[in-house]
Amino acid sequence: MDFSLSDEERAVRDTARQFITREVMPLEQEALRREREHRPGLDRSELRELRLKARKFGFWGLSTPEEYGGMNLPAVMQSLILTETGRSFVQFSFGGEADNILYHANAEQKREYLIPTIEGERVSCFAITEPGAGSDAANIKLSARRDGDDWVLDGEKTFITNGNDADFAIVVAVTDREKGVRGGGTTAFLVDREMGWRSEFIQTMGEGGPAALVFDNVRVPSRNILGEIGQGFELGMKWIGKGRYLIPSHALGIAERALGMAIDYANTRETFGRRIGENQAIQWMIADSEVELEAARWLTLRAAWTVDQGQDPRHSSSMAKLYGANMVNNVVDRVLQIHGGMGYTRELPIERWYRQVRLMRIYEGTDEMQRLIISRDLLRGYTKIGGHLA
């Protein structure tokens, strides 16, 4: 069994690390300062500029097919790069990406939505969650009713990432109540903001914030249906599935950086005449963090590897998401504890991570939903204990 990285993986990982260290980390103090004033750490044009700089460095469209100018990297490579971006708390991600389900668009829609999104000229958001349908996404109610050659959308979506900035929303709506959500009764629509939906900012414990989207008789032409009529829920699940190994990949970077800070602090901060790292209480927090980090790393890389093998990644991705999200919460909590009062201040980014990583246990499937998936796979015999090695 070979746990090493290939030369190519190592080279790509190291180049990403170089970019994050040289171009992104120097922006951290300013980002923290702005966030303390309730402004974004990076504004839209700065993010775009940084992404274009990264493009010159060779990073553009990590998951985007080559015919659209992307790198189409294997999932393991993407996971390694996301870990590197996680090392900085500046909200940066490499550009040249679009929602995976936008590739279901027809040629005209690709010109109007997919390509401008890849190029960073348009911003999308994906909307399935509603006030009455989160974990139970099949309970969505936002309706789309046919009227001539148009569809009229009515209802509300909530907690939509990028909902305040987006130029258009990918909205999953109920088009046939009788068929039901799982029976082909939903459809995905591409809905420009100009068509009439509005967004309302939702304050959260994290930086930035999602939005509620309100659709009050919003008229959408039939040509804006994404994929097939009746395919909405299926596309929605595809969108959510993609993030499941990417979230823990990002978590690994946060945990590595934070644990590194704790080790430095434990080696320098003195109490009672000796460094705090000489106390077993501190040593055990460091040891437990390292063990959990390493376990999360292999769960995550295995989930990514499963994608690259063309196998069904749902079970391994759920395990990686569940464990990785909890690992980073545990590690950041211990890192804060090791820093004592300083950990609680806004001088350091630790309290910021503490707030940020809590979300990882909630979105794109809560801990409880991941457990439900993992146990159901075993109880119904979809997966064997031990996975592909069984």
Ligand SMILES: Cc1cc2nc3c(=O)[nH]c(=O)nc-3n(C[C@H](O)[C@H](O)[C@H](O)COP(=O)(O)OP(=O)(O)OC[C@H]3O[C@@H](n4cnc5c(N)ncnc54)[C@H](O)[C@@H]3O)c2cc1C
């Ligand atoms: C910052 C942020 C960004 C988001 N971005 C997006 C986005 O871009 N697009 C989008 O569509 N959605 C987005 N979401 C929504 C997110 O996916 C949902 O919040 C999440 O799926 C949980 O749904 P809920 O909040 O309705 O909680 P609920 O489903 O109401 O669950 C409440 C609690 O009950 C538990 N629970 C529910 N059912 C069961 C069960 N059967 N067994 C055991 N426990 C159960 C849950 O795990 C949770 O702990 C975002 C959310 C947040 C907070």
